[in-house]
Amino acid sequence: MEFLYTYETLKLEFPLAEPEEARYVILGVPFDGTTSYKAGARFGPTLIRQATLNLESYVLDYDLDIAELPIADIGDIAVVAGDPRKTADRVRETIEELKRVNPNAIPILLGGEHSQTLGAVEALRxxxxxxxxxxxxxxxxxxxxxxxHACVARRIAELGVRxxxxxxxxxxxxxxxxxEKGGIRWVHARDYDFDSFVELVEPLPEPVxxxxxxxxxxxxxxxxxxTPEAGGLGFWEVIEAIEWLVENKRIAGFDIMEVAGETLGNPTALTAAKLLFYFIGAMEKMGKL
Ligand SMILES: N=C(N)NCCCCNCCCN
Ligand SMILES: [Mn+2]
Ligand SMILES: [Mn+2]
Known part of the structure; x- marks a missing residue:
């Protein structure tokens, strides 16, 4: 099917499903119009897809080949340069279009600035x-x-989302x-561990x-x-949290945002691509589908 605001891009290397039949639907948002420090998130979706070419589709620890799963890729959003709100409107409308033809699809955004998550949350509620x-x-x-991009969690909180x-x-x-006032709970990178994740997420309502x-x-x-910051989390810490999350909560949608850079195969893109395969693998292996 054709979507109003998307165009075709580099695809993952294995056979892909049609969006009407897919369980996971990838959508790129190549927007970096409000980036305040290091530009280049507009290349994020392409960089991530290209980095997947380096990966085995078989996820070793899940004994599962994601090339065998119904995954669609509906291309990238045609952005409105410099306008995060209008671009996020196109993200929202595209996901609404998708959900009309495939209500069970799990959209996966690849970005692109974090500002664009708002459009997905507005569509999926x-x-x-x-x-x-x-x-x-x-x-x-x-x-x-x-x-x-520095306001996205504020806009989402205003929608009444926990x-x-x-x-x-x-x-x-x-x-x-x-x-503090809004009851938004957060864990500092210094204090983060698996238990802190479960403690905060366990009481949250679904879908997430x-x-x-x-x-x-x-x-x-x-x-x-x-906007890079020293002192962050490690790869497996995030994967272990995601495994718990998909096993215990229904997932409405997922995104990997703020991937930037200008060289193919850069570490940020390779990290994002691996995360993408683990998310899909974890959903399939242990998710509440
Ligand atoms: N949500 C974000 N990514 N926020 C980053 C904000 C940029 C902080 N600049 C600080 C400039 C002070 N000299
Ligand atoms: Mn952010
Ligand atoms: Mn950030």
Whole structure:
């Protein structure tokens, strides 16, 4: 099928399903119009897809080949350059289109700025938002724009979605106070462990939207992202949390955002691609489908 706002891109190397029949539907959002430090998230979707070419589709520890699963790739959103709100509207409309033809599809966004997660959440209306991020993203406005990437969790909280955040190591006093007042719970990267994840996520209502801002990982493994921060989480810490999450909560949608860089096969893209395969593998192996 044709979507109004998407165009075709490089595809994963194994046979893909049609969006009407797929369980997992990949959508790229090549937007970096409000990036404040390191540009290049517009290349994120292409970089991630290209990095998957390096990976075995067989996920060793799950004994499962994701090339055999019904995965679709509906290409990239045609962005409105410089306008995060209008671009996120296209993300929302595209996911709404998808859900009309395939209500059970699990959309997977590849980004692209974190600002674009808002469009997916608006389309899917989850009860909870679980996010791995170095940043609180709770600013009311940043650089005169309430739809800046640094405000996305604030906009999502305003929709009445419950939130829990992990791997945090950057924010302002105002953001910390906003979280406190709004009952938004978060765990500092220094304090993060598996138990802290389960403690905060267990009470959250379903379905859950899961977002991974790639900058949650230590910048040694994700050097090219919009606003890198030292002192982040390791790969397996995030995978173990995701395994618990998909086993215990229904998932409305998933994204991997803020992947940037200009060289193919860069560490950030390879980390994102591996995460993508683990998410799909974990959903299939132990998810509440
Ligand atoms: N959510 C985010 N990614 N936030 C990052 C905000 C950028 C902080 N700049 C600080 C500049 C002070 N000199
Ligand atoms: Mn971040
Ligand atoms: Mn973020």
């Amino acid at each position: 989850p009860k909870s938002y679980v996010v791995f991020d170095a940043h609180l993203d709770l600013r009311d406005s940043y650089e005169d724009n309430p739809y800046n 939130e829990a955040m992990f791997g945090i190591r950057s924010g302002t006093r105002e953001e910390v106070e906003f979280a 939207y899961l977002s991974v801002d790639i900058d949650v990982f230590d910048l040694a493994i994700v050097p090219t992202t919009g």
